[in-house]
Amino acid sequence: MFKKILVANRGEIAVRIIRGCRDLGVSPVAVYSDADRDALHVKLSDEAYRIGPPPSSESYLDGAKIIEVAGQSGAEAIHPGYGFLAENSQFAQSCAENGIVFIGPSASSIALMGDKIASRRAVKSASVPVIPGSEDPVLSADQATAVAAEIGLPLMMKASAGGGGKGMRVVHEEADLSSAFRDASSEAKTYFGDPTVYLEKLIENARHIEIQILADSYSNCIHLGERECSIQRRHQKLVEECPSPVVDAEFRRQLGKAALAVAGAAHYENAGTVEFLVDTSGPRADWQFYFLEMNTRLQVEHPVTEMVTGVDLVREQLLISAGEELSYRQEAIEMRGAAIECRVYAEDPTRNFMPSPGKVTTLFEPSGPGIRHETGVYEGFVIPIDYDPLVSKLIAHGRNRSEAIQRMKRALGEYRVGGVKTTIPFFHRLLSHQGFLEGHLHTDFIDSQGLVDSRAEVSAVEPLIAAAVDYFARDQERRKASRPLRSLWKESGRRYWK
Amino acid sequence: MKLQARLAKETFEISIELLPELDGCQQLEVTLRNGELEQRYYVVLLGRQNDRWTLRLDNAIEDFVISRAEGRSWVDWKNQLFPIEISDYRRRSVRQTGSQAPEGELAFKAQMPGKIVRMLKSAGDRVEAGEGVVVVEAMKMQNEIAAPRKGEIVSCDLEEGASVSAGDILFTIG
Numbered sequence: 001m002f003k004k005i006l007v008a009n010r011g012e013i014a015v016r017i018i019r020g021c022r023d024l025g026v027s028p029v030a031v032y033s034d035a036d037r038d039a040l041h042v043k044l045s046d047e048a049y050r051i052g053p054p055p056s057s058e059s060y061l062d063g064a065k066i067i068e069v070a071g072q073s074g075a076e077a078i079h080p081g082y083g084f085l086a087e088n089s090q091f092a093q094s095c096a097e098n099g100i101v102f103i104g105p106s107a108s109s110i111a112l113m114g115d116k117i118a119s120r121r122a123v124k125s126a127s128v129p130v131i132p133g134s135e136d137p138v139l140s141a142d143q144a145t146a147v148a149a150e151i152g153l154p155l156m157m158k159a160s161a162g163g164g165g166k167g168m169r170v171v172h173e174e175a176d177l178s179s180a181f182r183d184a185s186s187e188a189k190t191y192f193g194d195p196t197v198y199l200e201k202l203i204e205n206a207r208h209i210e211i212q213i214l215a216d217s218y219s220n221c222i223h224l225g226e227r228e229c230s231i232q233r234r235h236q237k238l239v240e241e242c243p244s245p246v247v248d249a250e251f252r253r254q255l256g257k258a259a260l261a262v263a264g265a266a267h268y269e270n271a272g273t274v275e276f277l278v279d280t281s282g283p284r285a286d287w288q289f290y291f292l293e294m295n296t297r298l299q300v301e302h303p304v305t306e307m308v309t310g311v312d313l314v315r316e317q318l319l320i321s322a323g324e325e326l327s328y329r330q331e332a333i334e335m336r337g338a339a340i341e342c343r344v345y346a347e348d349p350t351r352n353f354m355p356s357p358g359k360v361t362t363l364f365e366p367s368g369p370g371i372r373h374e375t376g377v378y379e380g381f382v383i384p385i386d387y388d389p390l391v392s393k394l395i396a397h398g399r400n401r402s403e404a405i406q407r408m409k410r411a412l413g414e415y416r417v418g419g420v421k422t423t424i425p426f427f428h429r430l431l432s433h434q435g436f437l438e439g440h441l442h443t444d445f446i447d448s449q450g451l452v453d454s455r456a457e458v459s460a461v462e463p464l465i466a467a468a469v470d471y472f473a474r475d476q477e478r479r480k481a482s483r484p485l486r487s488l489w490k491e492s493g494r495r496y497w498k
Numbered sequence: 499m500k501l502q503a504r505l506a507k508e509t510f511e512i513s514i515e516l517l518p519e520l521d522g523c524q525q526l527e528v529t530l531r532n533g534e535l536e537q538r539y540y541v542v543l544l545g546r547q548n549d550r551w552t553l554r555l556d557n558a559i560e561d562f563v564i565s566r567a568e569g570r571s572w573v574d575w576k577n578q579l580f581p582i583e584i585s586d587y588r589r590r591s592v593r594q595t596g597s598q599a600p601e602g603e604l605a606f607k608a609q610m611p612g613k614i615v616r617m618l619k620s621a622g623d624r625v626e627a628g629e630g631v632v633v634v635e636a637m638k639m640q641n642e643i644a645a646p647r648k649g650e651i652v653s654c655d656l657e658e659g660a661s662v663s664a665g666d667i668l669f670t671i672g
Contacts, residue, residue: 186616469526
């Protein structure tokens with residue numbers, strides 16, 4: 001095992017990886033931008049190095065700088081977390097060239113899966129179904145129109161180098177094709193440095209179900225069941241579950257088999273996730289699944305799988321990268337109970353999830369039976385405007401789905417965040433929603449069920465009283481603060497003018 | 499002390515009187531008036547840490563987190579957020595009103611710091627309500643800022659790539 005690992009990330013995932021290092025007796029090295037001097041991942045590390053100013057392009061995305069710091073600190077390996085450099089094949093390549101182990105798959109696996117057009121081809125040849133769409137890049141609005149005529153509307157325009165909902169547009173009308181093409185390719189250029197886009201048929205009311213896999217360098221490859229990630233906004237996940245409320249053992253076996261075929265086609269090593277779009281609108285026998293993409297890294301939602309299977313995914317990642325064999329065989333993977341994760345973002349759910357950065361003035365973290373809380377913030381920390389506004393991930397585990405949901409509700413009820421608006425009120429409504437409780441999920445669930453509405457304008461006496469008491473107390477404090485000055489003036493007046 | 503509060507388009511008059519301490523805790527009498535309705539509550543301040551309050555309202559224990567932003571108090575109660583405009587009768591005259599733009603014109607301000615990605619309109623253009631005027635990128639998201647109402651763009655002179663701070667005027671509509 002390595003002695004020292006550099007964690008090339010920030011926030012809750014950096015904290016998670018630092019903990020994973022410590023659990024194996026490895027010394028964690030942190031990096032930080034000027035916005036994160038005070039961040040939790042810095043406090044919890046053994047060594048921490050400044051890598052630049054707040055913008056991620058000049059800090060957490062600066063691969064050369066991070067490799068330089070790794071050399072300086074004597075770290076033998078780099079864990080990229082998710083986001084930033086995690087799916088950058090050139091970075092993985094540079095690590096290898098500099099004699100540093102990149103904790104993740106090979107540069108060529110990342111490159112193949114990162115190119116959505118090439119990966120569609122590779123997956124198709126591994127006999128895994130892909131969504132009908134353009135085989136080649138779409139280079140102009142006119143070409144987009146031609147392809148649209150072939151595969152039909154509505155469709156999805158996606159960045160070839162993309163992921164995480166960036167550079168992605170849904171097109172319902174032919175008239176919107178050119179503006180969608182312009183926006184998607186501009187966003188793709190901004191985020192991924194590559195404006196290439198392609199088209200896929202939009203599968204409506206589909207579920208997003210993904211399979212976690214682990215592969216070592218001895219050709220052992222296993223899957224750890226599925227995660228249901230259909231609750232999304234802006235094509236980004238908000239709530240994830242393990243297992244999916246609809247997947248049975250037989251369907252899990254089919255999905256798992258397909259995921260392993262995809263991993264095989266990519267000569268995959270380390271932890272990865274194969275995402276599928278699943279059309280469950282018809283009867284069970286007609287369910288269709290399509291390969292969506294493969295994420296060649298640790299996922300944000302990995303804890304739900306950890307809670308249900310008992311496998312520590314970060315530990316397995318480190319062991320695989322250190323050249324060890326997988327600790328588990330496929331038969332040893334058992335799904336126990338159910339887990340659910342809520343991503344608590346500093347966003348205003350009543351204003352279309354608009355980011356709400358700022359100082360966290362109050363933070364009370366829930367705990368108790370079946371609760372896990374992953375965060376990179378603490379009371380007094382200022383959530384920087386430069387990065388994703390994730391406050392924490394709250395995970396609940398129970399014997400079954402309803403117990404997990406009940407525990408999640410209890411934990412959310414205890415959770416207090418002050419100073420920034422969060423998605424917690426939204427989760428409350430979602431977890432009480434009949435359709436959600438029945439498990440009828442699809443990727444447009446939030447919008448179609450009217451769960452994003454304008455600011456809830458409800459009246460209640462209690463908050464009015466609290467606001468009044470708070471106002472009264474602050475007024476008293478102001479008076480107290482100004483009193484000594486006044487009396488001092490009076491005193492000196494008396495002394496000199498008497 | 500007399501206060502005026504607005505919540506969910508309703509206005510309340512609130513008066514607060516300090517009562518003798520109860521078991522070492524501050525006790526207040528709070529009277530809420532909304533039109534004809536008047537209700538009196540006895541409030542015991544059990545605890546306060548930063549902006550988190552524990553109050554006993556009559557017999558119930560209630561837990562609140564109160565933050566202030568956009569000129570309002572945001573009361574988080576039972577995982578619901580209540581935006582309350584609250585003011586003191588004495589201070590009401592000082593409260594600012596309206597935007598900085600001349601009358602009849604509406605200035606649209608940036609809600610948070612960001613970067614101008616694209617200007618979709620320029621001064622002199624007519625816009626319909628809901629039509630995009632400028633694309634701003636904030637926290638890794640591109641947001642198209644739409645005209646809040648029909649009119650003519652009076653000023654809109656930001657450059658693409660320019661940084662904006664919260665409160666900066668993005669465009670003015672006449």
